[in-house]
Amino acid sequence: MTELDPRELRRAFGGFMTGVTVVTMRNTSGMVLGFTANSFTSVSLDPPLLLVCPGKSLSSYHEFSTCNRFAVNILAEGQEDVSNTFAGFKGDRFAKVEHTLDTRGIPLITDAVATFSCKTHKVVEAGDHCVLIGQVEAYNYTEIPALGFANGRYFSLGLECGALEPTGLEVVCGAIIEHEGRVLLEKTEAGFRPPQVTLSDRRQLRDSLRRELHACGVDAHLGVIYSVYDDPTTHHVYTLAKAPDIARPGNLDVVAIKDLATLSYATQPIATMMARYALESRTRDFSLYLGSAQQGDTHSLSERT
Ligand SMILES: Cc1cc2nc3c(=O)[nH]c(=O)nc-3n(C[C@H](O)[C@H](O)[C@H](O)COP(=O)(O)O)c2cc1C
Structure with a gap:
């Protein structure tokens, strides 16, 4: 058998797209330790098992390979700094x-x-790593999109969608914010639309939208991207979102999902998107639209929402 080049092999392994996790523990002296890992895998539901592979080069290898307890945190889009x-x-x-x-x-x-x-x-001892298998005792999750990693680089659905953006277009980023069967909409002269911001830097989409909504008094948890389309001047990105509380929606209107079809919308693509949203929210089987203002494809999001 020919000798394998470890650098090439690392590259080959690196082609597998993963998420990014931070694995944490507390050692016997009470010190907290953590390292970034993309070797995370869910293993079993019964019993509930997961695994992660600490490398022997970690300064905390001894602690992780002998620990009684640990936690795995799946990082969200935008948490590159945490990973680094x-x-x-x-x-x-x-x-x-x-x-x-x-x-x-x-x-x-x-x-x-x-x-x-x-x-x-x-x-389990495994070459220059070990396989640390944990039994899940407690967990929490949200619907925020996860940070991705492939070929040594971070990626996210938001950025992937951003890649569709022809350079030079301004970017509109909006959110369909739902709370218990009702949606927050902004009333403009042209008609209703989801609250949105206009930006020139697409890397700031989520943060800017979150900040803008916060300024309007709406605390929204932004979820998966729902619709991405271009018209000749603008790149549009709409995400799904949830609001834990819409008691004071500021200048936004609160509309029952069942009444969305009765509204007049600011643009035809928004009307089409809201009609799709009204339909899909009946089964919660949402899809992602990618295309132009006139035509595109939908991709199921049902496994991720
Ligand atoms: C995206 C990403 C994934 C990583 N995955 C692993 C992993 O699965 N196992 C591992 O031992 N190190 C992994 N590392 C490297 C460790 O995070 C890094 O070596 C460690 O934090 C160094 O800690 P130390 O300074 O305490 O030794 C990964 C790094 C990155 C950026």
Whole structure:
């Protein structure tokens, strides 16, 4: 057998798209430790098992390979800094990253897509890594899109969609915000539309929209991208979102989903999108539209919403 080139093999392995997690624990002296890992895999539902592979080069390898408990945090789109901190920062990683503690005192990263508090089920020696298998004792999850990683680079659905954007177009980013069967809409002279912001920098889409909504008094949890289309001057990105509370919707109108079809909308693509939303929300079987203002394709989102 010919000798394998480890650098090439690493590249080949790196072609597999993964999410990004931060694995955390508390050692016997009470010190919290964590490292970034994309070797996470769900393993079993009964019993509930997951795995992650700490490398022997980690400064915390001994602690992770002998721990009784640990937690896995799946990072969200926009948490590249958190990933980089837990992959490279040599000081107190937890001082730089917002977190809470689970009931066992193990750190859980704030705003992660999901967190799993585990007791160690088994540790299997495997070359220059070990396979740390955990039994999930508690977990939390949200519908925020996860951060992706492939070929040594981060990616996200938002950026992928952004890649469709021809350069030079301004970007409109909006959110269909739902709360218990009702949706928040902005009334303009041209008609209704989801609340939205206009930007020139597409990397700031989510943050800018979140900030704008917050300024209007709406605290929305932005979810998956729902519709991406271009017209000759503008790139449009609409996400699904949930509002925990719409008691004071500011200058926005609150419309029951069943009444969405009766409204007059600001543009035809928005009318089409809202009609699709009204239909899909009956079964919660949502899809992502990618295309132009006139025609495009829908892709099922049902596994991710
Ligand atoms: C996206 C990404 C995924 C990683 N996945 C793993 C992994 O699965 N296992 C591992 O041991 N190290 C992984 N690393 C590297 C560790 O995070 C890094 O070596 C570690 O934080 C170094 O910690 P130390 O300074 O305490 O040794 C990954 C790094 C990145 C950026």
